[in-house]
Amino acid sequence: MKMPINADKPHLWKNDIHASVDLFNTWFMAFAPKAYRDTRIETTKGVAQGLRLTKDLTAVTPEVLTKYPTILPTLRMCTCPPLARDRLVGLADANKSLILVMERGKIPPRMPPDLLESNLNRITGIITKMLDTDIFPWLADRSLPTDEQRYRSSTIIADRLCGAVSDPIVRNAQEKRQLALIAEFLTSRGYKQTPPHPSSAPLTEMTAGTFSFRMNVLVGDPKKVKIPIDVVI
Numbered sequence: 001m002k003m004p005i006n007a008d009k010p011h012l013w014k015n016d017i018h019a020s021v022d023l024f025n026t027w028f029m030a031f032a033p034k035a036y037r038d039t040r041i042e043t044t045k046g047v048a049q050g051l052r053l054t055k056d057l058t059a060v061t062p063e064v065l066t067k068y069p070t071i072l073p074t075l076r077m078c079t080c081p082p083l084a085r086d087r088l089v090g091l092a093d094a095n096k097s098l099i100l101v102m103e104r105g106k107i108p109p110r111m112p113p114d115l116l117e118s119n120l121n122r123i124t125g126i127i128t129k130m131l132d133t134d135i136f137p138w139l140a141d142r143s144l145p146t147d148e149q150r151y152r153s154s155t156i157i158a159d160r161l162c163g164a165v166s167d168p169i170v171r172n173a174q175e176k177r178q179l180a181l182i183a184e185f186l187t188s189r190g191y192k193q194t195p196p197h198p199s200s201a202p203l204t205e206m207t208a209g210t211f212s213f214r215m216n217v218l219v220g221d222p223k224k225v226k227i228p229i230d231v232v233i
Contacts, residue, residue, distance in 0.1 A: 035169055069102035078127070
């Protein structure tokens with residue numbers, strides 16, 4: 001059995017590990033906050049739209065959710081305390097599949113209308129009952145919110161939403177950075193990036209001096225499976 005390169009030489013790993021950690025820390029301090037801020041700006045716009053569609057949360061109705069199901073994650077973050085998806089399912093005795101599909105922007109076309117209506121009534125009832133009046137003071141005052149109040153409330157809810165997805169935000173940005181560094185390293189040494197090699201063709205047929213990202217490599221014998229590989233050189 002052939003030993004993978006350097007797998008039996010752990011004393012050679014430390015310098016690489018230290019260099020990798022230092023590189024990531026430098027990147028994280030410089031870039032990750034920007035990635036988060038950019039996402040927060042876009043998320044704030046989405047929250048503001050949700051407020052407009054629900055008439056500043058005074059009309060959280062089944063009709064609105066049917067027409068604009070993607071605002072459901074925003075509404076879950078508008079409660080006190082913020083409601084995780086499963087918690088909303090439990091409190092509203094709602095169909096979990098319905099909520100999952102709604103948060104992807106759709107309404108299940110095959111769900112019977114009366115069942116859909118009863119689920120949406122329970123969902124909107126729980127959300128309306130639990131709306132956070134500290135963040136949305138106009139609900140307690142029964143007044144119209146000012147633009148400043150709307151903006152402040154939108155940024156708070158956007159922070160809650162971004163907090164729930166901050167790890168994926170950073171992870172996706174980090175992945176792009178890693179692949180860019182690899183591409184820079186390889187092209188500086190004469191390699192050329194090509195489209196992914198067909199998974200049905202043997203890797204030995206891949207053109208020498210090329211590399212590809214995100215390839216599905218066919219492995220196994222006799223039963224073959226596809227394994228996703230980040231970089232193939």
